[in-house]
Amino acid sequence: MDLERVVVVGASLAGLTAAASLREQGWDGHLVVVDAAMELPADRPPLSKQVLAGTMDSAAARQPLADRIDELDIDLRLGHRVEGFGADDHRIKFFNDHELTADGVIVATGANARWPAPRDELPAGVHVVRTLEDSLALKAELDTAAGPLVVLGAGFIGAEVAATARTAGHDVTMIEAAPQPLARVLPSEVGAAVAKLHRDHGVDVRVGVGFASIDAGPGGRVESVTLSDGSVVPASVVVAGLGADPSIEWLSGSGLSLGNGVVCDETLLAAPGVTAAGDVANWFNPTFGERMRVEQWDHAIESGRAAAVRLLAEAGGDAPQPFASVPWFWSDQYDRKLQMAGRPSGNDEAVVIDGELGAERFAVAFRRGDRCTGVLACNRPRLAVVSRTRMTQSLAWDHVVGA
């Protein structure tokens, strides 16, 4: 296969990393990167932290590769939303019937924040946090809000927004339908420690209760949230931290296999000449022996590079390498820096390996049979990183945690 033109769809962390990696591997063909956004998307982690808190200028929240677009000889096309794709002919269709064909395609369209209801049915004052505009709009409303903030969902982004707003002095209620925060990814004792952290800082954390409706006041602005148990929580501003859905609408009818993202093999290949990376990629991770889709910053970099290398391997006839990964991410809440290596589930056994659960510094390892599926460290960065390195060698419990 001749690789004269590669089109990367998505100019955020995964897409730009993939583009840079193609060049670093020595490929010098026509490199097009398209994104629906009118400007290069911001680096997202600060959006629920420093940018929302006002301690980081929005210009500082930029993509790590933003300065290297020219040097990398990237034909960057912003304001280009892709609306259709054919996996057979690699035809990329834009909104105005304009088309582009490519020899290789890297899908890096990330994910979209989930809204609690169709947007036009929601009162003013309801937000999500995914883009720089989202973060600035929320900040502007919080700066002038007279009343409390209600956060729907106690996942990582919801919990960060709650922490940032609480630190700024707002009254905050956080509502989580599951019995504990972060229940999908962490065993309940750990979620309970996160709930306690927020309560200790004065957040009203309500778990095991969903929301029934988001209610508008006379002026059409949000006034309260009604919970599934009938109680009513006053709200001047509402933030939905309900998770994100992979951005795959543009791929319907493309011939690619879809389902919780773009379904790839263990090498990130989705179809001949098509690879995927970042939040949108669903692949079989050989390290864990399971399919996963990972919405984490470092994963966007790791998988971005792997998707580029995979495409070149196909073109060059080299043997494809599986993308074996131990995911790693961080989350900042108050003075706690949480870091997690691995991919535990809510059903794994939690074993405290350092300090005391919920203390200022501690670490917990997650056990499934004789394997360690993850290590969560609170203000123990060294331990998190050492654990990650060990996990890349072997997940055997004794190897990661010591007998």
Next chain:
Amino acid sequence: MKIVIDYDLCESNAVCMGIAPEVFDVRDDDLLYLLDENPGDDLRPKVEEAARRCPKQAILIQD
């Protein structure tokens, strides 16, 4: 190769240490120590990798 850390940006999350422990060390006091400010060229790929994956973009490589 000379390495400079922007300590105003660095938040000691130890990502760099995971990639190049010969050069970067985050100790139990939660501070990052540069073990080698002028590592040899054999370490360049690892140091470049660490610079790229630093979530705060706090590692500068001066050639």
